Amino acid sequence: MNAIDLKNLDIAYGDTKVVFDVNLSIPEGESFALVGESGSGKSTILRAIAGLAPDWTGDISVMGGARSHHVDRNVSRKVQMVFQDPYGSLHPRKTIDAALSEPLAIHGLGNRGERVEAMLTAVGLDQRFRFRFPHQLSGGQRQRVAIARALMLEPKVMLLDEPTSALDVSVQAEILNLLKRLRREQGLTFLLVTHNLPVVSFLCDRLAVMRHGRIVEVADVAQLKSADLKEPYSRELLAATEGG
Amino acid sequence: MMSNRDWLLADSPTSRLQANVGRAYRVFTALMRNPLSVLGGVIILVLLLTAAFAPWIAPYSAVGQDLGNRLMPPSAAHWMGTDELGRDIFSRVVWGSQITLTIVLLVALISAPLGLLIGAIAGYFGGWVDRFLMGFTDIFLSLPKLILALAFVAALGPGINNAIIAIAITSWPAYARIARAETLTIRNAEYIQAVQLAGGGPVRLIVQHILPLCTSSMIIRVTLDMAGVILTAAGLGFLGLGAQPPLPEWGAMISRGRTFILDQWWVATMPGFAIIIVSLGFCFLGDGLRDVLDPKSEGKN
């Protein structure tokens, strides 16, 4: 079964269409990267899958089930999203504990205290962070909380929208390690957006390169490592990364 | 054993309670660092104490008339003089603090939550809900305020409680607009979307996530508006529709005293001072809160 299937997907914001005719299949357990130009529609695709960009045509299915155009409760057990900005993705007036218990409360899951504790441990956060407010945490710590929150409902698919681009290298490394470990331990499927090719190389199996709202190339990470990309734009990206 | 202060300021609270109390304590200490807001706080505190201990503070009854001793200037026996029925103005001002406090509290408790809710709903749902609710709000906003209040007082009958309800009804639209504007900036925040993704419904989002964030600016705004509320009550008093006589409502006292303003200045001026001081108190406190509660400044450091 494919974790994510996108067929002929067009996405618009109001009157402007920003993503055109995207077709992708991501098998369960795969880690897939979306890279490409800023503004090319990477985040938009993730948001459409999650139900946050409702204005699309085509087909989206997640874990074999067709997606509706909106967020719904059932899908939240299957797929969760982690956002780019660790500063904007936590409610400033809620403790970490509250943020993590909330998904459980929504779905009426019991044993909240223990689950929160366990999850904090899983993402490598000390228990003393549990009753802090977000502003008492560093960026990396917040991103861990955001990941923990996404994992609270034990989804199968994680949508990661530039989860490390706001962090500096040392913190980025921690988060990347965490993601890699979680994926291994829980058999998750990742759909990761980034513009950092080394990150793709570290974390992913395949990648798609986007430009102007279209996928221009889909490649294996092996191709990336061997600089064996076909499209000129993909090569341009690679060249810039390797630098002068 | 940790000292209380350490417990409050602990970096890693061990319970939800400690976390929240700690936050409140931080806000409080930050407030205490601003001299004007301390002054404001002291004024409000004095108001609270006066209201609570009015029977012990007031040297005379608030309604006891002494027609032989009317319109006496301030003296040792009557610190603020006496009014047109020979009542001790100081005692009336003291008793009046209870009414003022009631007005202020009730209006804050009725209109702010009402406005908050309407604004948050409009802002959160957008579209036709927003258009409808805001159209409604705009209509209320474009109705002359005093007229609206008057109409309600007239409809509900005179009396301080009705006056309070009337004022509350006229002041929610402003709060609704603020709440809506703020909700719009929050609505698309990622932490809201995260809850949506977790399956949280509109009620949960509005009540548990959006409202708490609008509350601080609402508290600020409400404290700043308190002066206006007291004055609106006084305005109703001016038209004779505020508190029922012989209640020592400050606005009604000034309004009755205004015919004496040229010759027996103290009758209107003393309660006037009371209003000014309390209003200033609220304003100072509100100003201080503005600096302290501002979510922008809190997110950092």
Place this chain on the structure above:
Amino acid sequence: MDQQGASPEPAPGYAGRGLVRGFSTASGFVLTLFLTFLGLLAITFFIGRVIPIDPVLAVVGDRATQEQYDVAKIAMGLDQPLWMQFISYVGNVFTGDLGMSVSTGRPVIEDLSRFFPATFEMATLGILIGCALGIPLGVTAAARQGSWLDQVIRVVGLLGYSVPAFWLGLVGLALFYARLRWVGGPGRLDIFYDGLVEPVTGMILIDSLIRGEIDIFWNAVSHIILPAAVLGFFSLAYIARMTRSFMLDQLSQEFVTTARVKGVPERVVIWRHAFNPIRVPLITVIGLSYAGLLEGSVMIETVFSWPGIGNYLTTALLNADMNAVLGATLVIGAVFIVINKISDVLYRVLDPRAR
């Protein structure tokens, strides 16, 4: 974070666009106007219904016989069901007929053309005074945040919030008029100038200039200056405090630091870089407080014997003179909508982000 961030004020350009949003065309504006008016009328009508004052009594007085009472009631159309009354009123309004006021015995439209200009004149002068003083004070306070000057400006501003209007008005009259004789007394003109200029706009300041009556103009100025100053003080208080608060937000923005990095003089930093972006929210604030002044203030008008709309409306309401109440409410509602529309337009002009 957007420019105004989480400031407790309405977001810029919101400007009461509850219904306007989504309609930017002229026809949309007309529709908005129509719906808002209808809403206003409906609410006002409802208010008229619940007030325990019998409108017929306002016409016939308390000594009328039952027969006279009944005749008057029918003549006023009050025997009709409420919705019929409402429909026929709305119908009349759209043919320009606001009906007769029972408390003045004249057509409402005529009353409004007399009372509204008086309020308009005073409110306009008041808001001008408020802006002319309030904005510089607010900017200065923000620029010197924490200094003694800032504290003084804040306290003075807050006083404007807290002083009862009629108290200030009476004390002002007693001092500047009765004692010092610096200004004219209550009323719009000295009594022997009254009625000498034929109304054109209804605003004496303007009419007297149109007619070239300089004496009358100065007399009118001497009368209007005190009440306008009292109103001005109230709007000053509000404008100064909002200006200060907006300015503080701006001054902590990065682009202000950028300007300093360029070595730009402080004056330019404050006025060009910090002040320019706040013109938009400031206009909303000023617009709102202007609209508030145009409602007329019963208290100021009473104290200064000013024949303004606030007094008219209040008297009408207290006599259940519903035609007058509805008419005046319509005018005030229209003013509110127009002011909002203007601040909307200014918003587009002044803020490139909104174009």
Place this chain on the structure above:
Amino acid sequence: ATPADALVIAQNIDDIVALDPAQAYEFSAGEINANLYDHLVQYAAEDTTVLAPGLASEWTADEAAKTITFTMREGATFASGNPVRAEDVLFSFKRVVTLNLTPSFILTQLGWSADNIDEMVTIDGNTVTIKWDGDFASAFVLNVLASRPASIVDEVLVSEHVEGDDWGNAWLNTNSAGSGPFVLTDYRPAELVRMTANENYFDGAPAMKQVLIRHVAEAATQQLLLTSGDVDMAKNLTPDQIASLGDGVKVEAFPQAAVHFLSFNQKTESLTDPALWEAARYLVNYDGMTESFLKGQMEKHQAFWPKGFPGSYDETPYYYDVEKAKQILADAGVETPITVTLDVINSAPFTDMAQSLQAGFAEAGINFDILPGTGAQVITKYRDRTHEAMLLYWGPDFMDPHSNAKAFAYNSDNSDDNYTATTTWRNAWAVPEEMNEEVRAALAESDQATRNEMYVELQKKVQAESPIVIMFQAQLQIAMGENVDGYVNGSNSDFVYYRLVTKD
């Protein structure tokens, strides 16, 4: 300063609704009317207590035939220059009864109506014959003819301004068409009234070329205007302001016909016990009030017809005595405490009076909840008989004791659908039938002395036993510049005259 030939007055005139004598009924409108119009007979400026010839130079009454014949004054003209004719009299009366606006009841009680007016009022050359239907004394009829709606208007002028079938009503509400000493030249509601002298006035042109009444609602503002010399006269100052006026200003006092009373609605069970009515009379702090905040503004008076007029009863047997009141209540076994609402107009001095009453009555266990309201609000309630206790005043419609006897001692049908604008009906007091009889008899009595005697008797009864506690008679205190002389203010607003005013 004000011009030497103009009288400038600060006054609250926002009560004016209409100035047409066929419609005007408010106080301020009455005052203005009195200076614009004449009547066949009138209480003249020179002596407002004597009924003097007005536009009729003489008259003869025939009690048996129920007619009075008036001879019109020679050479009298309207301000417009048109001569005053008998036709104008008929026209004027016809207008009032046909328009049938509020004040018309004063005329229609003579048995007149739009249908029969041509028979009831007949003209012959320069005489007018008035007929009435009902048991009235001619003295009563003359008083009716001196009342406001009986003002004589200029038929020729009014006819030019008729719109539809309004009999010139719209025009007359902002203009005048009378023969009085002044002409209305400008009226702007809630702003100003300007009257200019009628140089052709039959009794001599007034000294003041202009009378300007400026609407000033705020008493303190009136005071400032007066002390600054920008007005010559301030009409609505409070006693305390009057007391503290300095030099350069004088105060003249004018007793008024209005009486102030406290009444109990008989629909309220707890207020129906006559013992309570009696006790109430001992719970009013009459002197306390008249010596303090009512000083100079009201005088103790306990009967329905005001002091200083024929037929008045001036004894004041009741005084403030809480113990006595308690005793009365206890003897009658009235259960206390009683709590009732007290409706009152929300302006000074009424709210002060209410609070004083509240304090006094509370002593005997009668607790008032004061409900202040605007005039219109209070009246609405009063008319619906939904109040409990009411603090209000009453001014006679015309200066005949019957006007008040009818209001305070007559109620022929207390049923809910028989609305009557009397104090008795509105307080649901079913007047004993014998008292109703006495009122009718007094009205019909043609001998003036006997008639007055009968009214005194009626007053004694109402004073002793009724749910209406009459407390005060009003007095106006008018502050004016020291140079102002000759201002006449009779016992009610119909007798306010500026004709004799001089300034030097």
Place this chain on the structure above:
Amino acid sequence: MTAPLLSVQNLRVSFPTHTGRVEVVKGLSFTLGRERLGIVGESGSGKSMTGRSILKLIRKPGEVTADKLEFDGIDILSQSEKQMRAIRGARISMVMQDPKFSLNPVMTVGEQIAEALVTHQKLPRRDVQARIIEMLHAVRINDPERVAKLYPHEVSGGMGQRIMIAMMLIPEPELLIADEPTSALDVSVQAQVLDIIDELVRNKGMGLILISHDLNLVSRYCDRILVMNAGQVVEECAAGQLENAQHPYTKGLLAAMPVINETRDELPVLDRTQWAGT
């Protein structure tokens, strides 16, 4: 190397917090000639504060002290605000970290650049215009005439950064502080922008302080590198020597970066407890 353009000794910046004053820059010392100095370090290590204190831009309640803070022989700390104005822009300028918030939203790009120029130099309007176009052109902006008339919200992040650079270079300062000038850009644009600065620095012979947390980037564009952690310099080395860095913190930073040819299963992370830190 000529006489130092800037010398800093024991620079300290502190801010008050709930728990007393906290130093965010703790005794920083370095000198700079007409060369390119890179400052690297993780987020919050005090890089921006260092840059700002050189321009005396730290506002109350922040506090700056130093044994020595001299620019071209001028003691910065003792300069009045007015004197500083003559230095800012004209002699030292700074590319602010985030163009989105650092450009005035209601002034056109052209006006803002012009302001930087005319504040220090009186020029006829036409010349000003010409210089702006020239400068925008220099930072590789296509169609500079059009862009000059745009408002900040109408330009992309990449353009914004280049405009910021143009604005700071137009008065031809002797020292440019560039604070994360490319953080908002995707990789391809990033390289272009840095090349522009580099070229200008070389051609005009000015000093450059390049602040970033990206070690590769800094080593590519600078002569010398300061590695900062928690307000202190932990290591100073020539750019070419970065691979041979001694300090474990620097090593840690280097190792933590994934590379394209990634074979590691796990990235090594910094053990923060080693450096008493944030």
